[in-house]
Amino acid sequence: MVRVDPRWADPDRRRRGAAGRERRARQDGGSALSTEEPPAKERILAAAEELFAESGFDATPTSRIADRANVPKGLVHYYFRRKSDLLGALIKRLPDEQLEPALVVVPGDIAESLRRLVRELDARLARSRMLSHLLWREADTHRAVRDALHERFQQLVRQVRAVILAAGEGGVAVEDVDSAAGLLALAVSYRHSVARHGDEPADLMERELNFIADALMARPVT
Amino acid sequence: MVRVDPRWADPDRRRRGAAGRERRARQDGGSALSTEEPPAKERILAAAEELFAESGFDATPTSRIADRANVPKGLVHYYFRRKSDLLGALIKRLPDEQLEPALVVVPGDIAESLRRLVRELDARLARSRMLSHLLWREADTHRAVRDALHERFQQLVRQVRAVILAAGEGGVAVEDVDSAAGLLALAVSYRHSVARHGDEPADLMERELNFIADALMARPVT
Amino acid sequence: MVRVDPRWADPDRRRRGAAGRERRARQDGGSALSTEEPPAKERILAAAEELFAESGFDATPTSRIADRANVPKGLVHYYFRRKSDLLGALIKRLPDEQLEPALVVVPGDIAESLRRLVRELDARLARSRMLSHLLWREADTHRAVRDALHERFQQLVRQVRAVILAAGEGGVAVEDVDSAAGLLALAVSYRHSVARHGDEPADLMERELNFIADALMARPVT
Amino acid sequence: MVRVDPRWADPDRRRRGAAGRERRARQDGGSALSTEEPPAKERILAAAEELFAESGFDATPTSRIADRANVPKGLVHYYFRRKSDLLGALIKRLPDEQLEPALVVVPGDIAESLRRLVRELDARLARSRMLSHLLWREADTHRAVRDALHERFQQLVRQVRAVILAAGEGGVAVEDVDSAAGLLALAVSYRHSVARHGDEPADLMERELNFIADALMARPVT
DNA sequence: AATGAATGAGACTTCATTCAT
DNA sequence: AATGAATGAAGTCTCATTCAT
Incomplete structure (x- = not known):
């Protein structure tokens, strides 16, 4: 690169x-x-x-x-x-969003871990928010853009999952992790894609994040 | 209209x-x-x-x-x-997504209610999937488009919330409903916005939906 | 057409x-x-x-x-x-050079027949001399042009041959007719292709034409 | 030069x-x-x-x-x-086509002399066939090119005439020599100018050459 | 109401040529 | 002597829009 x-x-x-x-x-x-x-x-x-x-x-x-x-x-x-x-x-030139899980994981506290992850991702994406946004617009028409976009989303999901697993210390149901990771990745990605539209209350993410973290903690491990 | x-x-x-x-x-x-x-x-x-x-x-x-x-x-x-x-x-010409909650609510079964809601919404949006997609692309450049898009999203959130409340029969924490409604609306909306990209596993929505429904049921009412 | x-x-x-x-x-x-x-x-x-x-x-x-x-x-x-x-x-739009042999043939007088043929062809080509010239220049680069040019040349040869045969009344050696037709078609075609260059003495064609006609008459039929 | x-x-x-x-x-x-x-x-x-x-x-x-x-x-x-x-x-850089008539003349055999001349010219022009072709294309637009082209053609005519005269040993009619030289020069020149078009049967030249040579021999000296 | 010829601004792109190094 | 970045004029082509009928 x-x-x-x-x-x-x-x-x-x-x-x-x-x-x-x-x-x-x-x-x-x-x-x-x-x-x-x-x-x-x-x-x-x-x-x-x-x-x-x-x-x-x-x-x-x-x-x-x-x-x-x-x-x-x-x-x-x-x-x-x-x-x-x-x-x-x-x-x-897309900034590399790869992120060392250890930087944000607080063992045992999924909510805080995710909060730190999101904060960190936001900081990194801020540098290229417009670029991210651009990608969404042009993904239809330009295959190279679509591929880049897809790859970035998958990487995001993997990252969220890694943080959840590390913070959960084995205490979360594996089948839930995928759903939770998908949803949070969605929320993050969505925020960046529609950044320019500005129709997103700032604290919505915080509440959704807590909701997800609580849900993960509340369910017994199978 | x-x-x-x-x-x-x-x-x-x-x-x-x-x-x-x-x-x-x-x-x-x-x-x-x-x-x-x-x-x-x-x-x-x-x-x-x-x-x-x-x-x-x-x-x-x-x-x-x-x-x-x-x-x-x-x-x-x-x-x-x-x-x-x-x-x-x-x-x-945007089709009206207004939906009578009674049509899909199964009292006491949030998951099934949401499942039916999503199915119904999908059916309606299928008629204008391309149009939905188009809106996302042009929202930046044309204010009228952006406004329409925003209004449709808000309506979606309200609808999900109404279904959750009706199906939950008072047994769900009110503060969670907003988060859950937001997340599901997000997931639905996202699917339609990226419809053309086709990078969305078909069953992902199902799993996420269950995750949200379970989370709502699992938490005590405060 | x-x-x-x-x-x-x-x-x-x-x-x-x-x-x-x-x-x-x-x-x-x-x-x-x-x-x-x-x-x-x-x-x-x-x-x-x-x-x-x-x-x-x-x-x-x-x-x-x-x-x-x-x-x-x-x-x-x-x-x-x-x-x-x-x-x-x-x-x-190329003018059609098709020409009824009867219009120019003087039975028994090959030279005069050819002379009339050439005069007639010249008159017709004069209307599109520049176009003819253009064809030569662009034949390399544009296949359609090359094909048109080739077809026109072949037609020219056939016409000259027809006139020679009609005027010769069976008295010319068949194997010579092709050579003669080829040479005269060459001379005519050449004149038109290089028309703009202007390096062609006006009476050269006349002398060449006579040379060819005499040659045809001089040889015994085999 | x-x-x-x-x-x-x-x-x-x-x-x-x-x-x-x-x-x-x-x-x-x-x-x-x-x-x-x-x-x-x-x-x-x-x-x-x-x-x-x-x-x-x-x-x-x-x-x-x-x-x-x-x-x-x-x-x-x-x-x-x-x-x-x-x-x-x-x-x-145009290769010099000047050619010593003695190299190809077979006294008394005009056809063979011309055949050798053509063969020799072909060999020399092969080295620069593309260049020759180029000249034809650009002769219109660039005066220097046009002049070079003209000069080369005249030289060709002179050369053919010299060979005919040398091979004919005084037995050919002077007024025919010009026509014959012109025609042959035309044929040779044409072949090179349209080299790229490739629409010229290989043996056509041979037949035309014989036709010309025979014609020269057949007519009495005046 | 309907049509398609006409218009001209402006988009992308190519390229010979210059120039500082 | 050699280089390649830089320049801007000009070329082909597209297109929304107008207009006379």
Whole structure:
């Protein structure tokens, strides 16, 4: 997987003026500025991510990507011959959500363990919330996107299950774990997919999480 | 709300052969054939629904809608001046999912009640699965779509809660009902939103449903 | 084969001003002018034929075709979705060179018969000399063109042979007829293919023609 | 005229694998390998010749020339600032078809002399058949090409005439020689120009050649 | 009411060419 | 001498929308 130079990976980069002929204004006297400006290719990817998430893939002209990235139109296609290559490159940049269960597990306390897991996942996904959202929109039309989306969901389920099992210390019914993991993964995934819609009360997740944890504890092991 | 003439609402309408110059062949002398062919406006909406769901709003040219509806291109804009008017008209045709709780509630058996509810909802949504799916894709870009989507979700939650309460006969903790209703609504909604992706094991819903029902029964009323 | 309305088929049509916003200036008071202006589709084909022959297929932008035909750019692609469809349509317009041998044969005088044949062919090809020329240039890249070209050449050979046989009245060696027909067809075809190059002395054809005719007469029948 | 280093003129040069990042692998420590690989400029010209003949001048991007020549894109324009300079350079490399008549003349046997001449010309042109073909395609658009083509044709006619005269030993009518030379030059030239089309029966030339030779012998000297 | 020709803005993409290194 | 990033003009083609009939 292609990792981005961490200097440019942080979410605080952003457009630097929409139309900007400022690009030309290499007003710096020499070499120092290079530490300030992400390379053009990076700016293009960032702009594409933003705009695809904002308006969708089809509704985003490459010319607008160029504008926001502050590069000439030709350069977009120099780095990414076709528009869909941009989508492909974006997928490769998906942050890795792999998470060490030990980091969040509180033995014996499933609810707290899950709470920490969700908090941790949220933190990580925040960096690419728009990207996640974008994936959901384009999953239909682009097979590569659909596959990436599917894989991410499965990984999420596995992770939830691992945490439940570790926190449950053998005290939970195995057949319930799958259901619980599925439901929580659903809730997390859903939140991220519809992030932009904003129709989700903030504490809903907390209550659902408790509900699931309690249910797991309440049932006898078979 | 504009209700569709039930004659044309049944799912067996559908395109009648892509190439079809048959449209011209109105060789019938008068009125008899009109019982066989939905009116042009109806055909246009049906075609739009299919194509938007298949390829997305932006990626569907109005000319293709005209082709599939077997009408001349000009007629599409005659009935729906702008393309987005088609989306608006489609939303108004959303089938009403309102459901009388009594139809599915089995007093004392939450699991069976929910099972029947889900089955019933599935049956109703099947008629417009593609339309549901379409809503998810376009919710970002079109406010009217987003609002419709939101309203439908809330209605779903209310319905699940009503069924739980009726089937629980006062024996379930009120604070759990919300969580359970939210989770199940989530699961149902999710299934429909990702219907096209097909990455959902068929029995997952059944297991999750049982998990939720058991959890509700297992906990003492506070 | 699609035949052009003969009113527009004559070679004297021609561009009516290169950039011409005059198109809009429907200065005519009503209906009379329609007898004067070929329809847009016709003008597009004529412009394409000219420009392809002048500069080659690749080097001719569709925008220039639109300019010369005095139509907006979109109309070119309205009638001919892709540029190569223009080439295809042009091929269908090729004038038919079929020629009744009786029209030119002077029994017993092969030279004169061939002379009349060549004169007749020249007259017919003059109407589409540029088109013929164009075919030669594009035969490599476009299979449809290559096939059309090949077929036209074969037809030419058959015609020359028919005339020789009819004029020779059985007095020519059959095995020579093929060679002679091939050579003359070559000479005719060559003239038309390189028409634009202009490196062909006008009377060369006449001398070659006589040479061939004499050769046919001079040899005893076997 | 710039002559090519004969080491690279042989027809066995040719592309060495399209993808070839091997170019970078100049792992050799020094000078030995240089006997194996034509210099970059040479490879560029060879690649251009091939590609122009295959797809035409306009349809061949310089980037593809660079790819096939296995050189970086910048180098193509370093050696040949504009694309048309490549065409100019290619013309200068045209193999010289000058041919000593004595090499092929069989005194008294015109047919055999011409047969040997044609065979010899074919052998020479085989080395640059694609180049010849290319010339025909581009003659319209590039004056330098047209001129080169014209000059080559005239030279061909002169050569055929010289052979006929030498082989005829004064026994042929002078006025026929021109016609015969013209026709044969036409046939030879035509074969090369349409080489790629492949619509020429192999033995046609042989029959036509005999026909011409016989015709020359059959007529009395005036 | 219905039609399909017409329009022009703008999308994606390609490419020769320049330029800093 | 060599390189490849960068540039922007231009090309093909699509499409929503208008309009005369």
